[in-house]
Amino acid sequence: MSVKSNQVVSINFTVKDVEGNVLDSTGGDQPFLFLSGHSQILPKLEENIDQMLIGSKKEVTLSPDEAYGDYDDKAVQVVQRSEFPENTKLEEGMDFMAQTPEGNKIPFVIKDIKGDEVTIDFNHPLAGQTLKFEVELLDKREATQEELSHGHAHGGDGHHHHHHH
Ligand code: ZN
DSSP states (O other): OOOOOSEEEEEEEEEEOTTOOEEEEOTTTSOEEEETTSSOSOHHHHHHHHTOOTTOEEEEEEOTTTTTOOOOGGGEEEEEGGGSOTTOOOOTTOEEEEEOTTSOEEEEEEEEEETTEEEEEOSOTTTTOOEEEEEEEEEEEEOOHHHHHHTSOOOSTTOOOOOOO
C-alpha cells in the first residue's frame, strides 16, 4: 500500500516506553500536524497512520530498529573540556550541537564530566527503546500550495505561525 504524499495529517498521540512511562504526548490540547511523504515522523509510524480511518485509534509498537535505532556504544566519546567554547558551563544532561566539516549539525548530550574529561553521547535519547504509540487520526486534507512550498504543515483553527525561510 503506497503512502499518499503531500497530505496534512493531524493526530493525537501518546508514546510510552515498554514500562508504560509516557515519553511524549499531544496531551489532547493541540493536535500534532505533519506533512505526509516528507519523512517528518518515523516511517513505520507513518505507514501505520496511512492505513487508519479518520476518527479511529490504533496502537502501534515500534522496535528500536523501526524507531530511533539500537544504542551504539561507539557513539559515546570522551573529549577534553577545552574542545568546548571557552566559558561554557558544562553540566551532565546538557544538549549540544556538533557541526561536521560538511556543515551538518549533530545533536549530542553530555553524559558525564570527570575533571577535564567530558563523556558525550551522540545516540538519540530514545535509541535502543521499543516505543508504544497510541494514535488517534483526527483529520487528513490536501496540503495548500503555501504548505508545500514551506515543506511543512500549518496549524488549523486559524492558528498561524509566522516565519520566513
Ligand atoms: Zn511555514
